Amino acid sequence: MKTRRLLAAASLMATALLVAACGGGSGDASGPVTLTFQSLSDQPAAIAQTQKIVGAWNTAHPEVQVKIVQAGWDSVYDKLITQFNAGTAPDIVHYEAAGIEPFAEDDYLADLTPYLSQAKRADFQKGVLDSVTFGGKVVAFPTEVQSYVVFANKKLLQQAGVAVPTGKTMTWDQLRQISKATTKGSTYGLGWGLSSPTAAFVALAPGFGGKYFQGTGDQANLTVGEGETALPKLVDEMAYQDHSILPVTLTQSGSKALAPFYAGQTAMTVQGSYQAANIAKDAPKGFDWVVLPPLAGPAGPAQAASPQTLSVNKDSAHVKEAAEFIDYFTNTDNLAAMNEADALIPPTNSARQALATKLAGKTGWDQILSSGQYITSAPYLFASKYPQWKDTIATPAYQQFLAQKIDANGLTTQLQNGWKSVTTN
């Protein structure tokens, strides 16, 4: 990532003479202001909801018109880095907390702290707001967040004589026991798509007291101790001691691990909470599924998430108006509607409550929304080298560990030495 930024910066300097200064939004003193909003919403319902929110804003604010520019998630980082370097970034940027850190570090994002009311600050889940606060400045408003939850085939649990857990939370030990109890014949207790395991392990580490990172930017340090390795070890034990995880799923993506779940090959699956919408749509007729209570480790049910975000381009000619639009976009009703459309969790308590009321009794939503209250800050979001470490060091190391090519000590060594290598290059 840093290399790309250096290349981009070098190219920029070499061609700086060609560039005329340029701003974001348009509009002059006599006409209405037009703000560009680069939206990444990809689900048809979410696209429609975004248009609805923008339409309502445009009707209520004839002097500040918002124009949606639809873009895709894939390769959006490359698009944004070019836009920011060239001075053509949109006024309002839709992205995610894990992606905006480099832009915040390079001072491309406006400080939204003055536009964040006390009421809204109190309404945001603290950990979620922490994830968009860089150097004491709030550089984005979180809009949607996902947690990891356990989906279960009710029929298979009942057949194994297992009562569906109903508490506020469920321990990992309970999950392990249920997984063992439901493993019979060709049916496995659990399917977990861990082809890219780093995101899940890092997000779920707080439940075991794991943090992985301390510090920010290039000064961030990595610690791999008991709290960090507890979950990988648990998965390893369930897979190779209990034999209660369908082995092939360890090499699959999360979405791919749904197919054996639908087919009754696995009784449970750990997935991003948004999969509730896909399960409701794709599961065979009569498939009776539930979402189990949020998972809790010895340190509680906390999860470190990377929320989707809306930021304002610092070079926008209309930072104030753009911030006001973001404030409007993240009001209770809009957040509830957006998250319902995207099958994600609102990052504010009021929107989560509104959605819980609206969707009360709808399969899975109670537990999914309940898991949202345990979202905590994510230290990895502040480590500049995290994306590089994740892709080049951590994911291969975890894959080797899950394939039993290396043991826990080997995993720890690879993770730590790998961090040293990416931070010293």
Place this chain on the structure above:
Amino acid sequence: MRLLVRPAQYVALALYILFLGFPLLWLMSASVKSSGELNSLTVNLLPQEWHWENYTEALTRQGLLHSAWNSLLVALASTVLSIIISVPASYVLARLKGKVRAAGVGWILVSQVFPVVLIILPLFLILRTLGLADNLVGLTLVHTTYMLPFALWMLQGYVAAIPTELEEAGAMDGASRFTVLRTIVFPLLAPGVVATAMFSFVSSWNEFFFALVLLQSPENYTLPITLNTFVGGEGRTALGPLAAGAVLAAIPSIVFFSILRKKLTGGLMAGAVKG
């Protein structure tokens, strides 16, 4: 035994065609499957139920047809431009001797080693200064520039394969340089031009990264950029509509190839030079 040879050849050919065509067959199959079937363990070439809604969604979502039209304009324009420039240039490259040719060949090779990410930003800034950023004309120029080295490389190989004796024979018969080029070289070069045009068209039609960065407005998006919006965040992909979109996206290329296929005949020079 000899009776079995011909059927065996046909069987081998059929298997080879099946091997080559299977991914396309599978794509077409996926384009008419429901989301539930696509996300199940069932493996069927023929869908359990035909789900044409994928095509409806692909066509209605994000303006796929408009993007296809943009792609077609850019691909055709950049193909024509690159052929117009590379045909005479490749002839010069192939026939020229000395340092100028070496420098030309060197430039072609060196131009291929720059990573796209290195040149995209200055390119973007230059185009913006010229008022050609977020513009199909600008993208056409970029595609032409990017394809030109390879087109030159390809065509100069074809030119080099045309025996100089044919041109000398024409000259001996009193034909001018232009007449020699028009009546001897260009007809023999036609298959090479067609192959290069095909390559250029497909390269431009499929090009993603330049279009991603240079095009800001949805009304200017090309097909790969629009198809990209079917790949969602959080690993969510609308597989059915994406497959349907990909099938639709393949049609113009297939048509283009069908039109030019007959021109791709080899052996034009067989027997042209008698020993």
